[in-house]
Amino acid sequence: xxxxxxxxxxxxxxxxGEQPLARAREALTEGHLDWAVLWGSLWESATGHTGLISxxxxxxxxxxxxxxxxWSFIWEKLFGWMSTGQEANSLAEAAAGWLRENEFAVDWNFxxxxxxxxxxxxxxxxxxxHLLDAFPSNxxxxxxxxxxxxNAAAPGSDRWHRALLRGSEWLGSEETQETPEWSYVWRKLxxxxxxxxxxxxxxxxxxxxxxxxxxxxxxxxSFVWQELVKxxxxxxxxxxxxxxxxxxxxxxxxxxxxxxSFVWQELVKxxxxxxxxxxxxxxxxxxxxxxxxxxxxxxSYVWQELVKxxxxxxxxxxxxxxxxxxxWLERPGNADRGEWAFVWEExxxxxxxxxxxxxxxxxxxxxxxxxxxxxxxxxxxxN
Numbered sequence: 001x002x003x004x005x006x007x008x009x010x011x012x013x014x015x016x017g018e019q020p021l022a023r024a025r026e027a028l029t030e031g032h033l034d035w036a037v038l039w040g041s042l043w044e045s046a047t048g049h050t051g052l053i054s055x056x057x058x059x060x061x062x063x064x065x066x067x068x069x070x071w072s073f074i075w076e077k078l079f080g081w082m083s084t085g086q087e088a089n090s091l092a093e094a095a096a097g098w099l100r101e102n103e104f105a106v107d108w109n110f111x112x113x114x115x116x117x118x119x120x121x122x123x124x125x126x127x128x129x130h131l132l133d134a135f136p137s138n139x140x141x142x143x144x145x146x147x148x149x150x151n152a153a154a155p156g157s158d159r160w161h162r163a164l165l166r167g168s169e170w171l172g173s174e175e176t177q178e179t180p181e182w183s184y185v186w187r188k189l190x191x192x193x194x195x196x197x198x199x200x201x202x203x204x205x206x207x208x209x210x211x212x213x214x215x216x217x218x219x220x221x222s223f224v225w226q227e228l229v230k231x232x233x234x235x236x237x238x239x240x241x242x243x244x245x246x247x248x249x250x251x252x253x254x255x256x257x258x259x260x261s262f263v264w265q266e267l268v269k270x271x272x273x274x275x276x277x278x279x280x281x282x283x284x285x286x287x288x289x290x291x292x293x294x295x296x297x298x299x300s301y302v303w304q305e306l307v308k309x310x311x312x313x314x315x316x317x318x319x320x321x322x323x324x325x326x327x328w329l330e331r332p333g334n335a336d337r338g339e340w341a342f343v344w345e346e347x348x349x350x351x352x353x354x355x356x357x358x359x360x361x362x363x364x365x366x367x368x369x370x371x372x373x374x375x376x377x378x379x380x381x382x383n
Contacts, residue, residue, distance in 0.1 A: 007045035036070030072107040092119040109143035125155045142181035183220035222259035261298035300339040
């Protein structure tokens with residue numbers, strides 16, 4: 001705790017008259033029951049410290065470390081920090097050994113995936129393919145599948161294609177369709193569908209469409225829907241025509257879901273393909289969504305879309321957009337958002353010139369001099 005506190009406020013170590021990190025490292029012996037958790041706290045406070053790196057490397061090789069359920073936790077933090085060099089190579093070798101000795105522990109994929117990405121020649125591909133063939137219910141399966149799918153050259157062409165077929169079989173199981181990872185595997189196979197036999201390839205998109213029904217409250221629903229919308233030309237005509245109204249219906253009652261604005265923006269972009277009454281209701285729906293959601297990441301994007309299309313809004317609604325933006329600009333915390341300048345500039349183009357508004361823009365420029373889009377705001381102010 002002294003290390004954590006002194007990292008936040010250097011005065012602590014000065015008042016103590018010593019270096020808390022050095023004392024903590026001395027006290028944290030390899031056999032400590034909570035070694036991994038405590039080392040993790042030290043690492044958060046002094047990430048990259050050479051002494052902590054050497055402590056972790058020694059622990060990873062120790063008998064206690066190799067038997068600990070926290071081995072992957074320490075390895076992942078260390079491996080993520082080291083980009084190249086001999087130390088990263090040493091960690092890659094250690095990971096390969098751990099993976100072979102711990103097939104297929106719950107956290108197996110947390111070690112396999114980063115290793116496969118950065119050191120594909122070190123990754124135990126035989127183990128990964130064995131997992132895909134023999135253990136479709138294992139929790140690691142979908143994550144390992146994605147790593148294999150992204151590394152066609154590593155396992156060899158024939159075995160890679162066999163892995164893709166295993167993926168298509170996995171999708172068809174009722175059990176896996178209820179897992180959060182189903183959509184990730186489906187999207188990966190859709191991306192690689194040209195590599196699949198024609199019959200399987202043709203069934204992928206309808207399978208995704210069927211999956212949507214009854215799963216509207218699942219976090220991944222909107223991602224599957226958006227992928228299908230993008231590829232709707234490959235769907236049967238009747239199915240493709242039903243996709244956009246399906247998305248419109250999904251919006252109702254889900255305004256506080258993170259993906260609401262993405263579905264709404266997609267529908268706005270394609271509103272010409274919607275029935276006239278539905279299309280006309282989209283923009284007012286976006287305007288209503290803005291109220292009370294000034295803290296949401298997507299607020300400014302919905303607002304900018306409405307500004308761009310204000311000619312299609314009722315006059316009173318269109319006129320209310322700028323006061324809404326002014327309120328958003330003044331909200332504490334929003335000035336740290338990258339899109340703050342874009343909203344300010346839009347208001348500037350609409351004629352805002354009062355001193356408080358200009359001062360807010362000037363203050364923002366001076367506080368964010370290194371952001372690439374600061375120049376547009378500065379230029380407007382200088383003019």
